[in-house]
Amino acid sequence: xxxxxxxxxxxxxxxxxxxxxxxxxxxxxxxxxxxxxxxxxxxxxxxxxxxxxxxxxxxxxxxxxxxxxxxxxxxxxxxxxxxxxxxxxxxxxxxxxxxxxxxxxxxxxxxxxxxxxxxxxxxxxxxxxxxxxxxxxxxxxxxxxxxxxxxxxxxxxxxxxxxxxxxxxxxxxxxxxxxxxxxxxxxxxxxxxxxxxxxxxxxxxxxxxxxxxxxxxxxxxxxxxxx
Ligand code: 6GU
Numbered sequence: 001x002x003x004x005x006x007x008x009x010x011x012x013x014x015x016x017x018x019x020x021x022x023x024x025x026x027x028x029x030x031x032x033x034x035x036x037x038x039x040x041x042x043x044x045x046x047x048x049x050x051x052x053x054x055x056x057x058x059x060x061x062x063x064x065x066x067x068x069x070x071x072x073x074x075x076x077x078x079x080x081x082x083x084x085x086x087x088x089x090x091x092x093x094x095x096x097x098x099x100x101x102x103x104x105x106x107x108x109x110x111x112x113x114x115x116x117x118x119x120x121x122x123x124x125x126x127x128x129x130x131x132x133x134x135x136x137x138x139x140x141x142x143x144x145x146x147x148x149x150x151x152x153x154x155x156x157x158x159x160x161x162x163x164x165x166x167x168x169x170x171x172x173x174x175x176x177x178x179x180x181x182x183x184x185x186x187x188x189x190x191x192x193x194x195x196x197x198x199x200x201x202x203x204x205x206x207x208x209x210x211x212x213x214x215x216x217x218x219x220x221x222x223x224x225x226x227x
Contacts, residue, residue, distance in 0.1 A: 001030055001031060001032065001033060001106070002031070002032050002033075002103065002105060002106060002107075002108070002152070002153065002156055003032070003033045003034075003035065003079075003106065003107045003108070004032065004033070004034045004035065004108050004109075004110060004149055005035045005037060005075050005081075005107070005108070005109045005110070006034065006035070006036050006037065006109075006110045006112065006145055006149070007037050007039055007068070007071055007072070007109070007110070007111045007112065008036060008037070008038065008039060008112040008140075008141075008142055008145075009038075009039045009040065009050055009051075009063070009112070009114045009140075010112075010114065010140060010142055011036045011037070011038045013140070013142035013143065013146075014036050014112075014142050014145065014146060015036075017146040017149075017150065018034050018146070018149065022153075022154055022159060022160065023149075023150060023153060025159070026153050026154075026156065026158075026159040029158060029159075031153075031156050031158050031159050032149075032153045032156065032159070034149065037071055037075075039063075039067055039068070039071060041071075042066075042067040042068075042070040042071045042074075043067050044064065044066055044067060049064065049067075050063060050064060050067045051063050051064060051114075051115055052064050054116060058116075060115050060116035061115040061116060062115065062116050062117065062118070062119055063113060063114065063115065063117065063118040063119060063122075064119060065118075065119040065121050065122050068111065068118060068119070068122045068126075069122065069125070069126070072084065072109065072111075072122075072126045075109055079107055080107065081107045081108065081109045081128075082105035082106060082107055082108060083102070083105065083108050083109070083128050083129045084109045084111070084126050084127050084128045084129070085108060085109065085110045085111065085127070085128070085129045085130070085131055085148075086110075086111045086113065086118065086123060086127040086129070086130045086131075086141075087110060087111065087112050087113060087130075087131055087132075087133075087141030087142075087144045087145050087148070088113055088117060088130050088131070088132060088141065089132045089135075089136075089137050089138075090130070090132065091129075091130030091131040091132040092129075092130065092131060092132065093131075093132055093133075093134065093135075094131050094132065094133045094134075094144075094147070094148060094151070095171070096151075096169075096171035096172060098131070099148070099151040099152050099155060100155060102148075102152045103152045103153075103155035103156055108152075110141075110145045110148070110149070111127070111141070112140055112141030112142045112144075112145050113140065113141045114139075114140040114141070131144070131148060132144070133147050133148070154166060171223075174216075174223045174224065175212040175213065175215075175216050175223065176212060176215045176216045176219060176220060176223070177212065177215075178207075178208040178209075178211035178212045178215065179211060179215075181193070181196060185197060193207070195207045
């Protein structure tokens with residue numbers, strides 16, 4: 001069982017992504033557990049304040065250290081965490097390889113930043129890994145966290161119906177996935193490649209591999225140089 005504790009100032013953003021399809025089934029089978037914590041519960045004072053102006057001036061609020069320290073410390077008192085992850089555009093770029101490694105962990109804490117981000121001292125004190133999902137800026141870390149949780153969860157044995165199917169995903173060998181077809185065999189005159197109808201398993205595997213290679217060369221040659 002892989003447990004995710006996700007800290008957010010906008011927890012509603014994280015509700016739906018895990019309540020459907022594969023994620024839902026994974027939780028029902030107790031293969032993953034997703035716990036979403038509203039940072040406001042740990043806010044300061046009567047107003048339950050969680051953000052404040054930044055020192056040095058400039059537009060945008062910063063998430064205060066005290067509420068974050070309170071929630072992180074409360075969680076750490078319950079169990080030990082393999083990683084305390086902060087979702088931020090200046091983190092390491094999320095790749096399949098990192099998803100694979102995280103899928104082998106037991107307890108992951110994920111902090112979603114908002115506004116200008118979190119006070120840097122919380123990063124120094126508590127955060128062990130910083131992840132970005134790509135070179136663009138989102139309004140908050142929640143959607144990025146949902147991407148990470150989804151990509152990691154589907155790798156856990158038993159989450160996908162056909163376990164081998166995760167091994168054939170795009171990127172799993174630094175290759176893009178081959179094209180796929182279903183019925184009808186003839187669609188508007190476009191025929192499904194003959195080999196797929198042949199029943200020749202070994203030849204089909206070989207064809208798929210060649211297609212993967214060609215697609216990767218054409219679309220993402222950088223992946224082949226990555227090895
Ligand atoms: Cl993790 N957070 C935000 N706010 N923007 C991002 C991101 C994360 N990854 C890419 N853009």
